[in-house]
Every structure is written in structure tokens, then in C-alpha cells.
Amino acid sequence: MEINWGLIWPILALQAILAVTGLVSLFKAEPANIRGPRWMWVLIILLGNILGSIAYFAAGRRET
DSSP states (O other): OOOOHHHHHHHHHHHHHHHHHHHHHHHHSOGGGBSSOHHHHHHHHHHSHHHHHHHIIIIIBOOO
16 A cells, blocks of 8 residues: 555644644743643643644633
8 A cells, every 4th residue: 555645745744833833832932821831731742743732722822
């Protein structure tokens, strides 16, 4: 079975963009604006793939 890389590359690119954007946002944020410890969100973003980054943007940041 051959892998169709034309379908895989956009998903990998999206995952990388979301992870980098999430980590940059996490480290720029003030500690008071983050729900939970930073190390927890780093693990969620990196190990949760696309859903981990989305979870950070949806639930990890407090409204300022």
C-alpha cells in the first residue's frame, strides 16, 4: 500500500503551524493569563497533536 503524501503533507504542516503558534503564544503570555502550569500546556500542545493546540487556544488562555 502506497502512502498518498499529497494528503499527508497539509495535515503535518497544519499540526506544525498550530504547535509553534501555540508554544509562542504560551511563552509570551503572562502567568496570570494561563489556566494551569506552563509545563502542562507544553505537554498538551506537543503530545496532543492538532487537538492539543486547539485545546490550549480554546481553554488554556484567560480573557484579558
